[in-house]
Amino acid sequence: DTAVSQTPKYLVTQMGNDKSIKCEQNLGHDTMYWYKQDSKKFLKIMFSYNNKELIINETVPNRFSPKSPDKAHLNLHINSLELGDSAVYFCASSQAWTGGGGVTEAFFGQGTRLTVV
Amino acid sequence: DQQVKQNSPSLSVQEGRISILNCDYTNSMFDYFLWYKKYPAEGPTFLISISSIKDKNEDGRFTVFLNKSAKHLSLHIVPSQPGDSAVYFCAASGGRFYSSASKIIFGSGTRLSIRP
Numbered sequence: 001d002t003a004v005s006q007t008p009k010y011l012v013t014q015m016g017n018d019k020s021i022k023c024e025q026n027l028g029h030d031t032m033y034w035y036k037q038d039s040k041k042f043l044k045i046m047f048s049y050n051n052k053e054l055i056i057n058e059t060v061p062n063r064f065s066p067k068s069p070d071k072a073h074l075n076l077h078i079n080s081l082e083l084g085d086s087a088v089y090f091c092a093s094s095q096a097w098t099g100g101g102g103v104t105e106a107f108f109g110q111g112t113r114l115t116v117v
Numbered sequence: 118d119q120q121v122k123q124n125s126p127s128l129s130v131q132e133g134r135i136s137i138l139n140c141d142y143t144n145s146m147f148d149y150f151l152w153y154k155k156y157p158a159e160g161p162t163f164l165i166s167i168s169s170i171k172d173k174n175e176d177g178r179f180t181v182f183l184n185k186s187a188k189h190l191s192l193h194i195v196p197s198q199p200g201d202s203a204v205y206f207c208a209a210s211g212g213r214f215y216s217s218a219s220k221i222i223f224g225s226g227t228r229l230s231i232r233p
Contacts, residue, residue, distance in 0.1 A: 043161070043206060043223035056220050090160055105151055106221055108160030
C-alpha cells in the first residue's frame, strides 16, 4: 500500500513531445511537491501545492505546468520536451506547516526517470 | 546558489565503525533540518530530523548534531552496518517563516559505502 506513488516509473520520449507524470498520495497530507534530480544529483524543488493551491513555484520554464485536481493528486505536465529535461522527477507530500514546531518530513515517491531523445 | 552543501560526495567506512556525514548551510532562516537516505531506483526516505532549538537528536544508531553558530550539522551512524550503504541527503527548511507550505532544500548527497 504505497504512500506516495508516481507513474510512470520510466518515460522515454522524443524532443518536442508533451508528456505527463502523475502523482498520488494516500497519507492525507495537505502539501505536495515536485522535485527534480539533475545529472549532478541535486534534488531541486520545482513546485509545491498546499490544499490544491500553488504555493511555491521555483524558476522553472513555463513548459512545466503542475495540476492539482484534489489534495491527494499533483500531476506534472511538460510541453515541448527538451534534451535538458532528462532527469529523475520525484513527487513528495508532507503535512502543511502548522505554525508550531516547524515542518514535518516529506514522503517521496519512487521517482520517474525521464529520458528525452 | 547552494544553500545546503554536502562537500563530500562519497565516504567509505568499515562495518562496525562510526560513519560521520557532514552538511553546511548558508541561510540563517533555516530552523529545521532533516536527513534522508536513498537507495538506487527508490525515492528518498526520511531518517532523522532536528529543530534549531536543539543541538542533538538521537534515534537508535543515528544521531544528528547541529551547530548553529557554525551553520553545520552532522549525522553519526554507529555502528555502521552494510544496509547503511546508500546516498544520504541533508535537507533544511525555514518552516516557521513561511505562511503555509514549507520548502525543503536539499544538499547534493553523500554516497556512503560500508565495507566488510
